[in-house]
Amino acid sequence: MIFITKSNIRSSFCKADSPEKPGQPPTTATHPTESNPMSLIRSICVYCGSSSGTDPAFAEVAMRFGQILAERNITLVYGGGSRGLMGAVARAVHEHGGRVVGIIPDFLKLRERMFTGAQEIIVTRDMHERKQLMFERADAFVALPGGIGTLEELVEQLTWSQLGRHRKPILIANINAFWEPLIELLDHMKRLGFIHSDLAIDYRIVNRVEDIVPTIETAIARAVAERESVPEAIERM
Numbered sequence: 001m002i003f004i005t006k007s008n009i010r011s012s013f014c015k016a017d018s019p020e021k022p023g024q025p026p027t028t029a030t031h032p033t034e035s036n037p038m039s040l041i042r043s044i045c046v047y048c049g050s051s052s053g054t055d056p057a058f059a060e061v062a063m064r065f066g067q068i069l070a071e072r073n074i075t076l077v078y079g080g081g082s083r084g085l086m087g088a089v090a091r092a093v094h095e096h097g098g099r100v101v102g103i104i105p106d107f108l109k110l111r112e113r114m115f116t117g118a119q120e121i122i123v124t125r126d127m128h129e130r131k132q133l134m135f136e137r138a139d140a141f142v143a144l145p146g147g148i149g150t151l152e153e154l155v156e157q158l159t160w161s162q163l164g165r166h167r168k169p170i171l172i173a174n175i176n177a178f179w180e181p182l183i184e185l186l187d188h189m190k191r192l193g194f195i196h197s198d199l200a201i202d203y204r205i206v207n208r209v210e211d212i213v214p215t216i217e218t219a220i221a222r223a224v225a226e227r228e229s230v231p232e233a234i235e236r237m
Contacts, residue, residue: 040220041213043075043101045138047153048085049146050112058145059088061175061209065144066092072213073098077137079130080104080121081112085144090115103133131156140169140216145178162201169219170203173212179205 052059066089069076076093079086080102093100100118105127108114114121124130131153143154157170172179183205189195204215 040224041072041074041139041216043077043138044069044213044216045077045134045141046089046144047141047146047150048078048089048144049150050079050081050086051084051147052088053085053145055145055176055178057176058085058178061173062088062144063092064209065089065142065173065212066094066098067096068209068213069093070096070098074213075099075101075137077101077103077134079112079134080114080118081108082115082117083113085146086112087115089144090118094118101137103130103137105130135160135166138168140171140220142171142173142212142216143179144173145175151182158201158203161203162195162199167202167223169216171212171216172203172205173209174205174207175209177207 046065048062049058062085066076069089070093076090076098078090078100081087081104082090090100090102094117099120100115101120101122102115102118103122103124104112104114105124109123114123122133124133134153135157141154141157143150154170154172157166157168160166161168161170172183174180174183186195186201195201204219206212206215
């Protein structure tokens with residue numbers, strides 16, 4: 001396990017051309033790994049709850065998705081904890097031979113029980129730095145069921161996408177209709193003119209865990225086709 005502390009995180013992981021203001025995503029992206037050179041998805045950032053919720057299906061889906069990530073050789077980037085759905089997806093990736101990158105603020109190491117099985121743990125100074133690094137290390141974003149923190153992280157990525165700061169795919173895993181109220185709210189905002197063609201938001205919705213990776217692959221393939229050049233498309237995403 002590689003353990004990076006907040007004292008050297010800035011020089012080790014922040015891009016030289018990243019925006020200076022906290023909370024702003026950079027315009028650069030990571031590059032394919034040698035172990036998976038042809039895949040357009042090298043890593044996926046998963047937002048989910050530090051609790052398991054009352055529906056057993058949520059934990060089952062988290063574990064199944066972790067297995068899928070490992071089998072597809074896709075790195076999991078997540079919040080670094082071992083509790084709830086966060087722990088379920090991380091353990092599943094680890095147990096099936098996949099790679100886990102946990103990014104956790106120093107003040108949450110004990111509260112969220114930092115997952116020591118991750119190949120790479122990054123301890124940040126605060127939440128802003130955590131979210132910035134999660135953005136930088138991911139090629140796409142998936143929201144599983146979760147609480148206020150999960151909702152905030154998902155909405156932030158939707159906002160950055162809406163403002164043209166990135167084109168990385170954003171997917172809502174609407175397991176057992178968990179995200180239905182949010183989806184209805186977004187539709188409500190569209191009907192009332194607060195989300196329109198000039199400020200559109202681009203996201204995908206799936207109801208089955210097996211559809212998550214194929215849906216993201218389709219989104220990336222479409223972006224590649226629009227730009228005619230794989231390196232150029234990925235660099236802009």
